[in-house]
Amino acid sequence: MKRRIVLALSLLVVLALALTACGNKATPTPKPQPTQVPAQPTKAAPPTQAPKPTNTPAPTQAPQVKPAKEIVFYNWSEYIDPKVYELFEKETGIKVVEDNFSSNEELMAKLQGGATGYALIVPSDYTVKALIDQNMLAPLDKDKIPNLKNLAPKFQNLYYDPGNKYCVPYQWGTTGIGYRADKVDKPDSWAVFFNPDPNSPAYGRMTMLDDAREAFAAALIYLGYDANTTDEKQLEEAKQALIRAKAALSGYDSDTYEDLLASGENLMAHGWNGDFLQAQEENENIAYTIPKEGGVIWVDNVCIPATVTPEQKLAAEMFLDFILRPDIGAMISQFNYYATPNKAAEAKLPKDFLEDPTVYPPQEVIAKLQFIKPVGKAESLYERMWDEVKAAP
Amino acid sequence: MKKWLTLLRQRPSLQAWLLLLPSAFWLFVFFIAPLFIVLVYSFLERGTYGGVVWHFTLENYRRVFDPLYFKTFWRSFYIAAVTTFFTLLLGYPLAYYIATRPPKRRGTLVLALMIPFWTNFLVRTYAWLTLLRTHTGLINVTLMSLGWIHKPLPLFGNDTAIVIGLVYGWLPDMILPIYATLERLDRSLLEAAMDLYASGPNVFRRVIWPLSLPGVVAGSMLVFIPSLGAFVTPAILGGGKALMIGNIISNQFLAAHDWPFGSALSFVMMAVMLIATLIYFRATSGEERRQL
Secondary structure, eight states: HHHHHHHHHHHHHHHHHHHHHHHTTOOOOOOOOOOTTTTOOOOOOOOSOOOOOOOOOOOOOOOOOOOSSEEEEETTTTTHHHHHHHHHHHHHHHHHEEEEEESHHHHHHHTTOHHHHHHHEEEEEHHHHHHHHOOOOOOOOOGOOGGGGGGGGGGSSSEEEESSEEEEEEEEEEEEEEETTTSSEEEEEEHHHHHHTTTTTTTOOOEEEEEEHHHHHHHHHHHHTTTTTTOOOHHHHHHHHHHHHHTTTEOOSSSHHHHHHHHHHEEEEEHHHHHHHHHHTTTTTTTEOOOTOOOEEEEEEEOTTTTTOOHHHHHHHHHHHTTTTTHHHOOOOOHHHBBOSBBBHHHTHHHHHHHHTTTTHHHHHHTTTTTTOOOGGGHHHHHHHHHOOOOOO | HHHHHHHHHHOOHHHHHHHHHHHHHHHHIIIIIIHHHHHHTTEEEEOOSSSEEEEEEEEEEHTTTTHHHHHHHHHHHHHHHHHHHHHHHHHHHHHHHHHHHHHHHHHHHHHHHHHGGOHHHHHHHHHHHHHHHHOOHHHHHHHHHTTOOOSSSSSSSHHHHHHHHHHHHHHHHHHHHHHHHHHTOOOOOOHHHHHTOOHHHIIIIIIIIHEEEEEEHHHHHHHHHHTTOOHHHHHTTTTSSSSHHHHHHHHHHHHHHOOOHHHHHHHHHHHHHHHHHHHHHHHOOOOHHHOO
């Protein structure tokens, strides 16, 4: 009898372990599969209501507001030098804690899910527009951020946030193709993905970003269309191109593709320029190019969600002002290998960094780059077609 | 205060209710209420940027039967069934072996079986990644350098990889219930069968197997259901190329901003699992279940 109880208990332990393991993506999405719920009930609690469109009033009339002692920075991984936090804490006594996301969609899903507590977030251009449209960002108190003047003029009037009312541009970069220069020829066209050659050594050893908008942008640019088209026929063509590419892919990957190039598992990858430059430290044979058809240009921004408390907001604005300093801006760029929108910081950067065409593409290349923009209702069309690509054999 | 205590003493049923209250509250807040919200969401329309629009629709359930998603459902069923088959194939002999050891060794063996599973599931899945990768994975690199193969085996980014990961992940859930039934098997029955000149295979086929069936069915359920809803394993070992229904559901919430459709998919999946469980309850008699 006793053994039976022990056995039942051990079974329970195994089950509980196995079930909790299901939720390891660590995202509190409301997704109660019956097997998961009992094991981690606190995580499964979904938001009870849609995010309220409340703009936190700027704490202008409250001179007694003191900055919060600790704020949470919701950022892309390996996107900021941890030393910046140390310097900031030494100067202000405010501790910055970092949490990470891996796509704009994930960031937005988390905020819409009612996540609070984040004082700073890093959405890309088109997501900023979507967040502003939903009243999910708090307007900046520019008096608290005098270093905004350090931004290059073209970053003070971007289409999604003219006049930097809500956001401070953080870094900018491009989406193109990274490759192993010692193993494959330089890809001069997106055709390496969308018209793959089965005899190429890269066949079956390539990855594309696991991101609907980025993947479709690459296919649409290859076909010569607008990267933000809502025309169903053009999207259908792009979908067929993506399905052709799938046969040559080893997988879709947005997080580790550069490491897989460095290790030699893959020979070519669709991805972001700075990531490949970071991987060059591991393997100098990694190179990056923007194909002749063009590519995607993007600007990441630091913004404050509307859910912050006045204390958190003040601390967040102090941090924004801090990272806009020339020396700090230069430190960030040298850490993540992305271009800075901070004109004053450029003076502190080495000449070869500023002249690296991978970081700062020449004017004729920039002319061929397109922004990804919100497509409104057509978003569901993109997602449905992306599901079709993913489900294709 | 005293009045209350006497009241409680006089009414034992009240005691029971009071004792149940915390767990009932827990279940309601963290299980029933969230499920109800998911159910409500599954009948609403999506907002442009996600969230929900409070407008009743059946469209989400219609979309579940769209060939695109329906095919993925079938694929998931197929993968879960293959996984169950292989866990049974590997798990049964092992359970039999453990159950026939002397009682003292059994405990040690069961413990040894469980120890690897105290490591986080995600970590163990990533460990498989280093083994299975096509060009830099340990298995292919070893086989190639030994000259046994000349082209790397397709072990990553396909259904094979997913099944390997799932079989590994759920193996103990198959072994333990089978072990539980075999361990309690009455040895005298086996002796009786052999006394009546039954051959070894016949003893197994006509005595051991039928008597261990409740454990086999329970183990299969414990493996099949979580495999059907798996999303971590296919996401990592499938390279994001080979999808299961769990991935489609998680995408609706994390990428596509389509909560209502994700909710509808979850509910259909729950219904499917419920039906599977009911079949299990019908297939095993009450007596067999009590034995477990």
